[in-house]
Amino acid sequence: MGRLTLMAAHSPNPPLLVAYDRARACDLLRSSTAHGLRDALRGGRFGDALSPADRAELDELLTAWVQRALGSVFLRDALLVDGQRGPRAFGLICACMTRAYAPLPTNLADTLRTCGSADLSLGDLSGMALRDPALARLADLAGREGLSVALLDQPVGYPPPADLDSLLPAPLARQTFPADAFEPPVGVRRSLAVALVVAGMTLLIVPMLGGSIPEHPAGLPLALITLALMVGIRARWLGFVGALCMWLVPNLPGFRHSSGLIELLPSLPLLIVGMALLILDRRVRALWVWVRQQVGR
Numbered sequence: 001m002g003r004l005t006l007m008a009a010h011s012p013n014p015p016l017l018v019a020y021d022r023a024r025a026c027d028l029l030r031s032s033t034a035h036g037l038r039d040a041l042r043g044g045r046f047g048d049a050l051s052p053a054d055r056a057e058l059d060e061l062l063t064a065w066v067q068r069a070l071g072s073v074f075l076r077d078a079l080l081v082d083g084q085r086g087p088r089a090f091g092l093i094c095a096c097m098t099r100a101y102a103p104l105p106t107n108l109a110d111t112l113r114t115c116g117s118a119d120l121s122l123g124d125l126s127g128m129a130l131r132d133p134a135l136a137r138l139a140d141l142a143g144r145e146g147l148s149v150a151l152l153d154q155p156v157g158y159p160p161p162a163d164l165d166s167l168l169p170a171p172l173a174r175q176t177f178p179a180d181a182f183e184p185p186v187g188v189r190r191s192l193a194v195a196l197v198v199a200g201m202t203l204l205i206v207p208m209l210g211g212s213i214p215e216h217p218a219g220l221p222l223a224l225i226t227l228a229l230m231v232g233i234r235a236r237w238l239g240f241v242g243a244l245c246m247w248l249v250p251n252l253p254g255f256r257h258s259s260g261l262i263e264l265l266p267s268l269p270l271l272i273v274g275m276a277l278l279i280l281d282r283r284v285r286a287l288w289v290w291v292r293q294q295v296g297r
Contacts, residue, residue, distance in 0.1 A: 014103035014104055014105065014106070014109070015103070015104045015106070015109035015151060015152065015153055016101050016102070016103055016104070016151070016152040016155065017101065017102045017103075017104050017109075017112070017135065017138060017149065017150075017151055017152075018098050018100065018101040018102075018149070018150055018152055018158075019098070019099050019100040019101070019138050019139075019141055019142040019147040019148070019149050020094050020095075020097050020098040020099060020147060020148055020150070020158070021097040021099065021145075021147055021148070022094065022097075022147075022148035022150075023146070023148070024097050025090070025093050025094045025097050025158075026161060026167055028075065028093060029074065029075040029076040029079065029090070029093075029161070029164075029167050030074060030075075030076050030167045030168065031074070032074065032075055033071060033072055033073060033074055033075065034062045034065040034066055034070055034071045034072075034073075034075060034078055035062075035066055035071035035072055037062055037075065037093075038059060038062040038063060038066065038071075041055065041058060041059055041062070042059065046096065047096050048096075049095065049096050049097075049098065050092065050095060050096055054092055054095065054156070057088075057092065058089065058092040058093075061085050061088060061089045061092070062089070064085060065078045065082065065085070066183055067183050067184070067186045068082075068186065068187065069189075069234065070082065071183070075089075075093075076164055076167045076168070079160070079161075079164060080164050086160065087160045088156070090158065090160050090161070091154075091156035091157060091158040091160075092156055094156070094158035095155070095156050095158070099141060099145065099147055100137070100138045100141050100142075100147075101138075102134045102135060102138050104135075104151070109151060112151050182233065182283075182286040182287050182289065182290035185231075185232040185233070185234075189231060189232065189234065190232070192228075192231055193228045193229075193231045193232035194228075195228075196224045196225070196227050196228035196231065197224070197225055197228040199224050200220075200221045200222070200223075200224030200225040200228065201221070201225070203220060203221040203224070204217055204221045218247075218250035218251060219251060222247060222250070223247055226243050226246070226247055227243075229243070230243050233283045233284065233286070233287050234283055235281055235283045235284060236281050236282070236283060238277045238278075238280045238281040238284075239277070239278060239281035239283060239284045241277050242273075242274045242275070242276070242277030242278035242279075242280075242281065242284070243274070243278065244274075245270050245271070245273050245274030245277065246271070246274040246275070246278070248270055248274075249267045249270055249271050249274070252266075252267055252270075
């Protein structure tokens with residue numbers, strides 16, 4: 001059944017009574033991630049009922065979670081961590097699942113507020129539904145389809161879950177996580193990565209300013225710059241170990257910058273292992289895909 005819209009023209013911004021699928025919205029919190037929901041939103045598989053402005057806002061909220069390392073956790077956990085964006089994001093999700101809404105006169109809204117609960121029962125509407133055909137149709141739809149009913153003072157002011165602990169995710173083994181996409185570092189991670197790069201570059205530049213060549217540029221300076229890259233992309237342990245193997249190659253006792261190919265053969269296994277580990281790290285692969293996209297523009 002399509003969305004049922006019940007309009008009233010006597011008030012420009014009256015409180016809204018809505019019938020929506022709260023159970024489905026809560027199930028989305030326990031089974032979906034911000035990354036997955038954003039992909040569905042951008043792919044047109046979610047959010048058809050939202051206005052372009054609301055779709056853009058939901059995309060922005062989900063992107064903020066992705067950039068703050070909350071993209072691969074369940075939405076329930078993101079709401080638990082981010083109390084500022086959480087209620088708004090949940091309201092927009094509920095707006096996608098709203099089947100009917102009816103503007104209410106202020107006096108009727110005040111009566112419903114005395115029920116003391118954000119989510120209303122059909123019994124709370126029984127008396128009003130007898131006097132208002134619009135409310136009767138909304139109550140009938142909610143009863144037939146098992147929808148929740150709520151009173152909203154704002155268009156997406158849906159009541160957030162009272163107990164997020166009750167929305168524990170389904171077993172992780174049943175979940176399929178979306179492929180990682182590269183996200184530029186933000187917050188503390190960006191500051192740490194920048195500090196490591198600056199430290200490494202300083203160790204290279206300061207001796208040159210004094211008229212001398214750095215004694216061992218592949219040592220600590222390269223280590224700091226490599227570590228900055230791994231921190232910046234939030235590499236997994238495979239990436240860190242692979243980067244360590246690659247860093248060890250020019251730091252082996254027998255390595256010389258003027259060495260021939262034959263003399264480098266002993267370090268070849270370490271080089272191969274390092275490359276393999278870097279390739280296996282999905283964050284490193286995401287960075288490589290992003291770099292190729294930037295170069296190809």
